[in-house]
Amino acid sequence: MSSQRFRLREAGRLDRNAPLKFKFDGKIYEGFRGDTLASALLANGVHLVGRSFKYHRPRGHLGVGAVEANALIQVGEGNSTEPNIRASQVEIYDGLVASSQNRWPSLLFDLGGVNDLLGGLIPAGFYYKTFMWPRKWWMKYEYFIRRAAGLGKAPTGRDPDRYEKMHAHCDVLIVGAGPAGLAAALAASKTGARVIIADDQQTFGGSLNRETDCYINDKTTVDWCKDVVATLEGLPDVTMLPNTTVSGYYEQNYLTLLETTKPHFFKSTIQQTRHRLWKVRVKQVILATGMIERPLVFANNDRPGIMLSSAIREYINKYGVTPGQNPLIFTNNDDAYRTALTMRQNNINVVAIVDVRENPDSELFRQAKEMQIPVHVGFAVVTTRGYSRIKSATIMKLSSNGKTLTGERKVLGCDCLAMSGGWNPAIHLFSQSGGKVKWNDELATFIPSEATQNVLTIGGCNGTADLAKSLKEGLQAGISAARLSGNKAHPPATPSVQEPVQSETRFVLPIPTQKNKFVSEKVFIDFQNDVTLSDIQLASREGYNSVEHLKRYTTVGMGTDQGKTSNVNALMLLSQILDCEPEQVGYTTFRPPYAPTTIGAYAGRNIGNLFSPVRTTAINPWHEEAGAKFEHVGQWMRAWYYPKVNETMRQAVDREVTAARTNIGILDASTLGKIDIQGPDAAEFLNRVYTNAWLKLPPGTSRYGLMLKEDGMVMDDGVTTCIKENHYHMTTTTGGAASVLEWLEEWLQTEWPNLKVYLTSVTEQWAVAAICGPKSRELLQELCTDIDLSDKAFPFMGYREGTVAGIKARIFRISFTGELSFEINVPRSYGLSLWEKLLDVGKKYEICPYGTEAMHVLRAEKGFIIVGQETDGTVTPVDLGMDWIISKTKPDFIGKRALSRRDIIKADRKQLVGLLADNATDILPEGSQIVEEVLPKPPMSMIGHVTSSYFSPNCGRPIAMALIKSGRDRMGQTVYIPLKNKSIAATITNVNFLDNVSK
Amino acid sequence: MLHIECPWCGFRDDAEFHYGGEAHITRPDPSTTLTDEKFSEYLFSKTNTKGLLLERWCHRSGCRRWFNVLRNTITNEILEVYPVTEKPSSKQGKETYERNWRRKSPPKKTPKTDEVK
Amino acid sequence: MASNDKTIGPATKTSPLETKLISNKGPTDAEITLKENKHIGKMILRGSLSEKKFITSTKKHLSQQFPASPNSFYDHTKVRVIWLGPDEWLILTDAAELNTLKDDLTRALIKSHSALVDVSDNSTIIEIKGRYSREILMKGCSLDIHPSVFQTGCSAQIDLGLANIILLKTADEPIYQIIVRASFASYLWDWLVDAAHEFNVRIEN
Amino acid sequence: MIEKREKAKSRTSTHKENKYSLFSLAKNAVSKHKNWSQAWRSPELKPEYDIVVIGAGGHGLATAYYLAKEHGSKNIAVIDKGWLGGGNTGRNTTIIRSNYMWDESAGIYEHSLKLWETLSHELNFNTMFSQRGVLTLAHTEHELKEMTRRVEAIRLNGIDSEVLSPRAIKQIVPIIDINPQLRYPVMGGFIQRRGGTARHDAVAWGYARAADQLGVDIIQNCEVTGFNIKKGAITGVKTVKGEIKANKVGCVVAGHAGVVAEMAGFRLPIDSRPLQALVSEPIKPILDTVIMSNSVHMYVSQSDKGELVLGAGADSYNSYSQRGSLNIIEGMLAAAVELFPVFSRLRMLRSWGGIVDTCPDASPIISKTPVKNLYFNCGWGTGGFKATPGSGHVFADLIAKDEPNSIAAPFSLDRFVGGYLIDEHGAAGVAH
Numbered sequence A: 001m002s003s004q005r006f007r008l009r010e011a012g013r014l015d016r017n018a019p020l021k022f023k024f025d026g027k028i029y030e031g032f033r034g035d036t037l038a039s040a041l042l043a044n045g046v047h048l049v050g051r052s053f054k055y056h057r058p059r060g061h062l063g064v065g066a067v068e069a070n071a072l073i074q075v076g077e078g079n080s081t082e083p084n085i086r087a088s089q090v091e092i093y094d095g096l097v098a099s100s101q102n103r104w105p106s107l108l109f110d111l112g113g114v115n116d117l118l119g120g121l122i123p124a125g126f127y128y129k130t131f132m133w134p135r136k137w138w139m140k141y142e143y144f145i146r147r148a149a150g151l152g153k154a155p156t157g158r159d160p161d162r163y164e165k166m167h168a169h170c171d172v173l174i175v176g177a178g179p180a181g182l183a184a185a186l187a188a189s190k191t192g193a194r195v196i197i198a199d200d201q202q203t204f205g206g207s208l209n210r211e212t213d214c215y216i217n218d219k220t221t222v223d224w225c226k227d228v229v230a231t232l233e234g235l236p237d238v239t240m241l242p243n244t245t246v247s248g249y250y251e252q253n254y255l256t257l258l259e260t261t262k263p264h265f266f267k268s269t270i271q272q273t274r275h276r277l278w279k280v281r282v283k284q285v286i287l288a289t290g291m292i293e294r295p296l297v298f299a300n301n302d303r304p305g306i307m308l309s310s311a312i313r314e315y316i317n318k319y320g321v322t323p324g325q326n327p328l329i330f331t332n333n334d335d336a337y338r339t340a341l342t343m344r345q346n347n348i349n350v351v352a353i354v355d356v357r358e359n360p361d362s363e364l365f366r367q368a369k370e371m372q373i374p375v376h377v378g379f380a381v382v383t384t385r386g387y388s389r390i391k392s393a394t395i396m397k398l399s400s401n402g403k404t405l406t407g408e409r410k411v412l413g414c415d416c417l418a419m420s421g422g423w424n425p426a427i428h429l430f431s432q433s434g435g436k437v438k439w440n441d442e443l444a445t446f447i448p449s450e451a452t453q454n455v456l457t458i459g460g461c462n463g464t465a466d467l468a469k470s471l472k473e474g475l476q477a478g479i480s481a482a483r484l485s486g487n488k489a490h491p492p493a494t495p496s497v498q499e500p501v502q503s504e505t506r507f508v509l510p511i512p513t514q515k516n517k518f519v520s521e522k523v524f525i526d527f528q529n530d531v532t533l534s535d536i537q538l539a540s541r542e543g544y545n546s547v548e549h550l551k552r553y554t555t556v557g558m559g560t561d562q563g564k565t566s567n568v569n570a571l572m573l574l575s576q577i578l579d580c581e582p583e584q585v586g587y588t589t590f591r592p593p594y595a596p597t598t599i600g601a602y603a604g605r606n607i608g609n610l611f612s613p614v615r616t617t618a619i620n621p622w623h624e625e626a627g628a629k630f631e632h633v634g635q636w637m638r639a640w641y642y643p644k645v646n647e648t649m650r651q652a653v654d655r656e657v658t659a660a661r662t663n664i665g666i667l668d669a670s671t672l673g674k675i676d677i678q679g680p681d682a683a684e685f686l687n688r689v690y691t692n693a694w695l696k697l698p699p700g701t702s703r704y705g706l707m708l709k710e711d712g713m714v715m716d717d718g719v720t721t722c723i724k725e726n727h728y729h730m731t732t733t734t735g736g737a738a739s740v741l742e743w744l745e746e747w748l749q750t751e752w753p754n755l756k757v758y759l760t761s762v763t764e765q766w767a768v769a770a771i772c773g774p775k776s777r778e779l780l781q782e783l784c785t786d787i788d789l790s791d792k793a794f795p796f797m798g799y800r801e802g803t804v805a806g807i808k809a810r811i812f813r814i815s816f817t818g819e820l821s822f823e824i825n826v827p828r829s830y831g832l833s834l835w836e837k838l839l840d841v842g843k844k845y846e847i848c849p850y851g852t853e854a855m856h857v858l859r860a861e862k863g864f865i866i867v868g869q870e871t872d873g874t875v876t877p878v879d880l881g882m883d884w885i886i887s888k889t890k891p892d893f894i895g896k897r898a899l900s901r902r903d904i905i906k907a908d909r910k911q912l913v914g915l916l917a918d919n920a921t922d923i924l925p926e927g928s929q930i931v932e933e934v935l936p937k938p939p940m941s942m943i944g945h946v947t948s949s950y951f952s953p954n955c956g957r958p959i960a961m962a963l964i965k966s967g968r969d970r971m972g973q974t975v976y977i978p979l980k981n982k983s984i985a986a987t988i989t990n991v992n993f994l995d996n997v998s999k
Numbered sequence B: 001m002l003h004i005e006c007p008w009c010g011f012r013d014d015a016e017f018h019y020g021g022e023a024h025i026t027r028p029d030p031s032t033t034l035t036d037e038k039f040s041e042y043l044f045s046k047t048n049t050k051g052l053l054l055e056r057w058c059h060r061s062g063c064r065r066w067f068n069v070l071r072n073t074i075t076n077e078i079l080e081v082y083p084v085t086e087k088p089s090s091k092q093g094k095e096t097y098e099r100n101w102r103r104k105s106p107p108k109k110t111p112k113t114d115e116v117k
Numbered sequence C: 001m002a003s004n005d006k007t008i009g010p011a012t013k014t015s016p017l018e019t020k021l022i023s024n025k026g027p028t029d030a031e032i033t034l035k036e037n038k039h040i041g042k043m044i045l046r047g048s049l050s051e052k053k054f055i056t057s058t059k060k061h062l063s064q065q066f067p068a069s070p071n072s073f074y075d076h077t078k079v080r081v082i083w084l085g086p087d088e089w090l091i092l093t094d095a096a097e098l099n100t101l102k103d104d105l106t107r108a109l110i111k112s113h114s115a116l117v118d119v120s121d122n123s124t125i126i127e128i129k130g131r132y133s134r135e136i137l138m139k140g141c142s143l144d145i146h147p148s149v150f151q152t153g154c155s156a157q158i159d160l161g162l163a164n165i166i167l168l169k170t171a172d173e174p175i176y177q178i179i180v181r182a183s184f185a186s187y188l189w190d191w192l193v194d195a196a197h198e199f200n201v202r203i204e205n
Numbered sequence D: 001m002i003e004k005r006e007k008a009k010s011r012t013s014t015h016k017e018n019k020y021s022l023f024s025l026a027k028n029a030v031s032k033h034k035n036w037s038q039a040w041r042s043p044e045l046k047p048e049y050d051i052v053v054i055g056a057g058g059h060g061l062a063t064a065y066y067l068a069k070e071h072g073s074k075n076i077a078v079i080d081k082g083w084l085g086g087g088n089t090g091r092n093t094t095i096i097r098s099n100y101m102w103d104e105s106a107g108i109y110e111h112s113l114k115l116w117e118t119l120s121h122e123l124n125f126n127t128m129f130s131q132r133g134v135l136t137l138a139h140t141e142h143e144l145k146e147m148t149r150r151v152e153a154i155r156l157n158g159i160d161s162e163v164l165s166p167r168a169i170k171q172i173v174p175i176i177d178i179n180p181q182l183r184y185p186v187m188g189g190f191i192q193r194r195g196g197t198a199r200h201d202a203v204a205w206g207y208a209r210a211a212d213q214l215g216v217d218i219i220q221n222c223e224v225t226g227f228n229i230k231k232g233a234i235t236g237v238k239t240v241k242g243e244i245k246a247n248k249v250g251c252v253v254a255g256h257a258g259v260v261a262e263m264a265g266f267r268l269p270i271d272s273r274p275l276q277a278l279v280s281e282p283i284k285p286i287l288d289t290v291i292m293s294n295s296v297h298m299y300v301s302q303s304d305k306g307e308l309v310l311g312a313g314a315d316s317y318n319s320y321s322q323r324g325s326l327n328i329i330e331g332m333l334a335a336a337v338e339l340f341p342v343f344s345r346l347r348m349l350r351s352w353g354g355i356v357d358t359c360p361d362a363s364p365i366i367s368k369t370p371v372k373n374l375y376f377n378c379g380w381g382t383g384g385f386k387a388t389p390g391s392g393h394v395f396a397d398l399i400a401k402d403e404p405n406s407i408a409a410p411f412s413l414d415r416f417v418g419g420y421l422i423d424e425h426g427a428a429g430v431a432h
């Protein structure tokens, strides 16, 4: 096992008493509790951790947290493996297994590395220009392109972890718990406001975690943080969410937060909640997301060991790790001097500071000088060497305009290079919120300007580079946010702050390169997607001058880091090429999520048995016990058929169908939609929503009705009964129940608000057993003594209330099968009891439960339609041959006018007809298409399709219904159903098979 | 997720609502000599404004009431919520209403509006 | 004809969650308790508040407090009146009392445009109580149910998970009643049990 | 200022490389790629054009290309309010197929698919049209029957289509869960093997470059603000860069169709709705086929770069904000995880929205309009990327001849008056 050679003796805030072992690429290393994978690997001197996307260049660590663009690692094994994880965001635990990705056969020797040499052949967008010949070969080329692309690997099995969601509401949401965010939280929470503060790091403090040279109220920054955190923790209405990335900022102050619920999340045991997706509606958002450091743009700036300066400082001060023993600093600003000083304080040999500025003048500069750190003023690193890790950097003097190099080349040996190219406020969320941003020359970056939602930006996010001001902005924002959200405010005192003062930055972009005949030296802009300076130049040369074209042509900013370190450099370069202001170049759209977020978290618990509700009836337990097969109808689960032992579906359905016509069949019809309609205008209302006449329906009777959409197409059908004067009971199709009720409400409320009608859904109030067949009356009579069931007293389409099996029931004499039948409605809680009793008493009549399939056959035998089967939203009642149901006298009903449009009255529309295969054993596949003439091969012109098709035991042959062009004019004609292997001839008939087809 | 204020239940997420499209479309009387063209205009033509749009929503998961909304379709900002049987009353609402090509057909009067409290 | 008395026992009732209620499972000091309040009488009342008659009759037969205002409910002797819409209320009462109340109201409202619909079996009621009940609801409900906002006496019609519910805060303690459509009850129950996964749960019969 | 600079650069020099090939790439590698010519010029807006095409999306650019190539039109401009290809062309999930149910739809989409098959060559720009197959799943008995109807119609229209059992599906898509216990189990499906995906940006760029080479002026950042209409006929177009005269104007602005139609004084049966999509982080290949599922509402493919590209249905409300509501994404991802359990641990990289022009019958409009010489091509809604070449081709024909050809004719605006709609909702499910 390797020792932690680069671990510093003193620095850092880890638990050194808790050593942990982990594996990277098969080798075991040691780290401490509190380490990230990145800090632990650095402690062991491991810089080479990955290969780049396109050129397979060796790559190491670049930054900390979400900013990391290079060190993407495959973490975990088996079903819980995860690709593309930033090493800087994985906390290590004992037994962690990680490996590098996108390399073969090994990280050190990767064959893909030849791409680096081929670089000249594969500039940005090369694939648009080639692989076109021979034409048929594209799929072959593509095969290899696909295999070369991609980064890590997906797991191979089901995710063992659990994901939760959480809705929340608060007065103030603070994003980022650096000094600005903490100050804001402190101020806001004191007002009694409901506050949530989230930070993607494990410890609150943000940039304070990396600084040792600042003091707040004479405390170290880390101690100040601890105090603030302790205060906040004591408050009931403050929710603190560390390890939580605010990922999306949507409209009307709706934000998503992805919380990683346990620090050692990669070590999963079964079903622990790994992530929680918070969806928060906020009155006032405060963005305190800080700033992201920018790389410098110079040749070979991507070698392992070249890192962001502030990141190195964080590795030293927070993790007690130095990324190198002989680091070199390359900067354009003062902040990197803090890194150099920190190194020195930890007895690390700083090789030199290379500063592009000509006259740096600040306290930090003087301190560096005092500490005798060599400073090369006005110099720049022009290239670097080293394969698996930087070995040296070549520096030269910059001309005063920064465009050329002068003087000698100096080669400085080093094992690490800290670069600092300036700072970009993390404006991602602000921009997502719809906020406008503006270019700031001093920072050479975009900063927030006008907000369009209730959001404030503070501290680094606002472009504020000093601590005192950040704290002040935080306190002010906290107060005003709390005030705006309706809480009283007591401004807390501004803390005293000591911090190093910084001077100006000099932006030299790009650092000029030296001509080199042999190898073209790559200058990287986007480390992850291997976008170089020459790619940007090429794109512009070819006319891809819009920043959006540039992005898409070169893929700059499209990697998993979404250009956190590259976008600003890229657009500055484009503005130079185009010779215009960066403001005019603009920036590409910021989109959620801020950092990649686990898909499982968005799915949450809405998977497996909770993916979609399964609705069942009161009688369902009986169906299950009877061994029914089920069918999904919308969300409902309905008994489809009840096979006996060794029975096929066909046998079972035949038996059920036969029973219903010879003895008694019983169907659970509870799923039908039911709507209670009351009010003096109820009849008028029905008259408007159905196509037929409703004004004169006497109490105690029912009528079948068809509803159309306003475009004249059939929408739903059902029977509606007049219970008593001004009181109706409507039924709808199972699938249409909810939408029909909504539709009716819409017409009532918005179009006819003056109609006095009340609608109430009673779908589940009633369980419905439909008994049908010649003996159904006898059976019912046994159980119901208070109704005269004789045909005369209770005729077809009649309705009676009475007692069935001791239960108060509503009985409808309606029929979907053409047989004598009764639909018995009882309150749902009695449904099972009723059903069981009917079966019990029905035994002697050989009662037979039948499912939806038999129901379909039974109604088809009589030529009754099913909405959704005979119709598909393009069928009118006339098409269905149901002219009889359209009132000719009513002035209006929904869909009336549409029926007389010129294309709707055409004679050649598809019309519903019966279809009998000439060969009486052929069952036409439902959905198959119909032609007049079979051609040897397609195309063939189709005249319609089979809408329903069954074997009808009662007709003793298969029957089918079809929609056929001018079908009614074709009675008796032969048409053909060309299937893949054979064609079936069939004759067009009437749809009422039972009464027309001889057995 | 839009935050829509139901006039009865208060602010709720848009997932609870059913969108009803453009408001103030007057249903033509089919008994008059209504041409196919005019009928098609009623049935299909959309006021698909980029900017302020008067539209209908129904609080499906809540009180099941329909109401009208003035919304900016660019920013999704909601400027006014008003009863489905009335005209908008805000300045922008009135202007939007006046600008609408359908304004010639005035919204129907309802005999009375129910009020709570 | 008269055979029914011999072969048929009295009708029995089942509730939508009959199969879920394995009685009194779980520790008595559970952080979460779930139970079904079965067979409560329920009735929808529709009517117009602009009608004087409607107001006076309902005040008389339900309570002087009538009507409940939006997002709220109130209890009066044996009835609970829940606001559902500007002209719609849900009335809960003992199943045994429902018909009498319904008849009384029907008679009283005979001349006004109103409606009364027995919906006792259309839905059932799940009660969730215990320290973490709010957290559990927050997992699937977008309403702000912070005690300072959603106080005792508050109600809301809202989605919980993928089911539409009526949520009632019936006491200052963390206790909620959830009225859910009968056919969604089973789904919702599974959802609640799943959401309570990290707590210890007691199921009461 | 960008413009000034662009103009300076727009001079064309003959020694520049115009033809794309492996050979030209190699040759240019030697000169460090300094000699590539611009893919398209940035010309100045002329005061007058024979034909103005509004909208430099795929459809508009294709229209201009075919007008120039097949109808010999010399003086054409394509103008766009933003950057070319920045509309739905640049933000779609790139599914290409022609297996539509109605004859009329089969006509236009198959015409298009045939053009796709030779497009890279035609344009000398690799559009990466990848015929990896589009597989549509069925999850219920009902869907299986609907599937038969579709598959048979497709087959009889002479378009390839193959029914697959769950086991056959599992073979093609090893990561799919075909457990019959699922809430929406995979009960079958059908595949169009000639269907697939293409690199969306490349399609816009390829057409732009090819049209540019035929002399078409592509004018970016030039929003159309109105029309000049005399005696019911178009005479010119008003833009933010000034007015231009035009004999004919073709409008192909997708989500903005309603806005532009209103400028011309009429309304369309179109609602503009947000449609969202998202990509995962790139991973090594796990999904070779495009998968679509209607009842769980999601579709997914894996791009050549390695991201999973996922989409769902449109949001319910009108909006021009190019973003939608989160619940759509949550629903889509739940469905994705349900079908592909291995997606659960992958991560969403970016999500975005487009504004789609939805028609009441989910079919497009390719039509003359109440204004003479003004033509509209719109209403492609959630599924017009696949139609790009075919749509441009027939629209060019319509503009040139002032009469729709037999493929375009069924898609005229008249159908909303007469009532002969081509309803691809019910029968065809999600129209992607």
Ligand SMILES: Cc1cc2nc3c(=O)[nH]c(=O)nc-3n(C[C@H](O)[C@H](O)[C@H](O)COP(=O)(O)OP(=O)(O)OC[C@H]3O[C@@H](n4cnc5c(N)ncnc54)[C@H](O)[C@@H]3O)c2cc1C
Pocket (backbone or CB within 6 Å): D054, D055, D056, D057, D058, D059, D060, D079, D080, D081, D082, D083, D084, D085, D086, D087, D088, D089, D090, D091, D092, D093, D094, D095, D096, D222, D223, D224, D225, D252, D253, D254, D255, D256, D260, D275, D276, D277, D311, D353, D354, D355, D356, D380, D381, D382, D383, D384, D385, D386, D387, D432
């Ligand atoms: C998320 C998403 C997923 C999709 N998935 C698929 C899919 O998988 N398969 C498929 O086939 N289709 C899909 N589509 C649909 C497809 O993208 C579109 O139908 C198609 O790209 C439309 O192309 P277009 O050229 O007509 O429009 P666009 O590309 O939108 O071009 C219209 C152009 O008009 C310009 N414009 C607008 N107004 C003006 C004005 N006033 N003046 C000047 N210019 C103007 C715009 O700037 C724009 O560039 C999807 C769409 C989206 C949004």
Ligand SMILES: NC(=O)c1ccc[n+]([C@@H]2O[C@H](COP(=O)([O-])OP(=O)(O)OC[C@H]3O[C@@H](n4cnc5c(N)ncnc54)[C@H](O)[C@@H]3O)[C@@H](O)[C@H]2O)c1
Pocket (backbone or CB within 6 Å): A065, A175, A176, A177, A178, A179, A180, A181, A198, A199, A200, A201, A205, A206, A207, A208, A244, A245, A246, A247, A288, A289, A290, A291, A335, A423, A426, A429, A458, A459, A460, A461, A464, A465, A466, A467, A468, A470, A502, A594
């Ligand atoms: N030029 C400079 O010298 C310079 C540069 C940068 C920062 N600073 C210093 O930084 C401080 C600024 O403080 P601050 O509080 O604004 O920023 P900060 O950097 O201290 O804190 C920001 C915090 O927000 C977190 N964060 C960012 N995006 C997030 C997201 N989407 N979700 C969750 N968490 C997120 C970060 O991880 C970090 O912890 C000042 O002290 C300033 O002096 C100085």
Ligand SMILES: Cc1cc2nc3c(=O)[nH]c(=O)nc-3n(C[C@H](O)[C@H](O)[C@H](O)COP(=O)(O)O)c2cc1C
Pocket (backbone or CB within 6 Å): A557, A558, A559, A562, A588, A589, A591, D090, D091, D092, D093, D094, D200, D279, D303, D305, D307, D309, D322, D349, D350, D351, D352, D353
């Ligand atoms: C097929 C396809 C693949 C995409 N792949 C990526 C990707 O790998 N990385 C990325 O950042 N964005 C990717 N995007 C999204 C684009 O960055 C961008 O969000 C989209 O084109 C919409 O543009 P806008 O976000 O600028 O509005 C992809 C888009 C499409 C249509």
Ligand SMILES: [Zn+2]
Pocket (backbone or CB within 6 Å): B006, B007, B008, B009, B010, B059, B062, B063, B064, B065
């Ligand atoms: Zn409401």
